[in-house]
Amino acid sequence: MIDLRSDTVTKPPLAMREAIAAAEVGDDVFEEDPTVQRLEQAAAERLGKEAGLLTASGTMGNLVALLTHASPGDEVILEADSHIFNYEAGGAARVAGLMPRLVSGRRGTFDSKQLAAVLRPDNIHFPPTTLVCMENTHNASGGSVLDQPTVQETAAYARERGLALHLDGARIFNAAAAADVEPAELCEPFDSVMFCLSKGLAAPVGSVLVGSRGFIQKARQRRKLLGGGMRQAGVIAAAGIYALEVMAKRLTEDHRRARCLADALTGLGLTVMNEVATNIINIRLSGDLSAYALLSAWRSAGVAALPRDEKNIRLVLHYEISDDDVTAAVAALAQILG
Ligand SMILES: Cc1ncc(COP(=O)(O)O)c(C=O)c1O
Known part of the structure; x- marks a missing residue:
């Protein structure tokens, strides 16, 4: 079968399976798995952030980010065709208790004027807006790479308004490869970034959420809340390290x-x-x-x-x-x- 359904169908290559078999492991809920720690550190470095957190999936990584940045009743700005809004089982509303407000991007990119148009004034009638999310590459528009100058301009405006920024970077390594830049450059405007090991990078499972040390410490608690604390997760992380070192290239x-x-x-x-x-x-x-x-x-x-x-x-x-x-x-x- 020539399987063009998704890059999620990729099976781990032999060398990745060997890395899994050889992984040194420990109890990661006790933060004692050296391979998980290596992956989290390597991922944070590649994306230009201080710390990382292994999650079971991209959906879980995004949800942990929403739960960490925002509180129930807050409004979150999502792109209308984004994966978080359309394909993550409504977790933003159901689990995080957030009210999504949509902005329609052009191939996923939206500018500060579009953002300004959906931001509510500070008034007791309105929910507080705390978070803006973007997606790079943008899946629904065909793996588009966001226009980085516009991302920077929108992010600067969001920051002026006191908003946090999260990037669903499930395929950020594809975006970076296409733009011929380091992924850290594309992630720079964001407080947190989630990327997937299990898509084009061919790991069997896993995503990593990265951000500041303080953010990741809080996110670790949110991951536990979702049942995402894993034990000898080094077997997953070993595949992730191979994905980063070999498959991303x-x-x-x-x-x-x-x-x-x-x-x-x-x-x-x-x-x-x-x-x-x-x-x-x-x-x-x-x-x-x-x-x-x-x-x-x-x-x-x-x-x-x-x-x-x-x-x-x-x-x-x-x-x-x-x-x-x-x-x-x-x-x-x-x-x-x-
Ligand atoms: C852009 C984007 N974000 C998040 C996800 C969710 O990843 P997962 O399937 O690992 O939950 C996907 C999955 O296809 C995706 O394409």
Whole structure:
């Protein structure tokens, strides 16, 4: 199967499995797991923050961040197509007790004027706004890399207003690779950043939340509250260290293949909706073509991808997809469309 459904389908490579087997471990709730500590420190350094906290998933990392920055009844500014708002089971409202207020970005990026328009004045009728979240890369718009000067300008304005800033950087290493900068540069405007080990970096499980030492100390308590305190988690962290040291260095290959695939699909008459800056391609079908029917036929030919809806398909590149796989996937689709 040529699996283009998501970069989350990636299985740990052999060397990563060996690192898992060799991991030195301890009880991480007692903060005695040396491998977890190594991962948390390495992640914090790569992202330019003081400290890190391993979480079971990206959803948990984002939720821990929300619970740490804000209090129940606060308003949080989220981008309208963000993962936190749309795909995290409503945890911001249900678990953190926050009131989401939405701002519609352009490929995920919103400016200070847009932010100003949704901020409420200080008045007893309104909930206090305490937090602004952004997402880089922005999944729904096809793995777009946020426009960094605009991010900086919006963040400076948020800071003037006394707001905290959290980045859902599930794919921040893809963003950094595409922008050809260190991830720390993209994370600089934010108080906290969550990134995932288990997507394009191919670890079997885990995300890391980074921020100041004080923030992470508080976040550790929020993680415990969610049942996220893990014991000999060094087996997870060892995979994470390999992900950071090895897998994060090869993401531009996925981006190159994504552009090749997008060009070939355009050549078949399909409409690619995004600029394909990283590893995600959004396709919109025209005429009578149904995403469900097309994907069913493609799957019978050995290629899996996910529909966004009846007319939209998402394809995601990752380290298990080779140049030959791209060629084979295009050939199979050409036959179906032909
Ligand atoms: C942008 C973004 N944030 C957060 C998450 C959540 O990560 P997880 O699936 O590990 O909970 C995802 C997952 O796809 C994502 O794409």
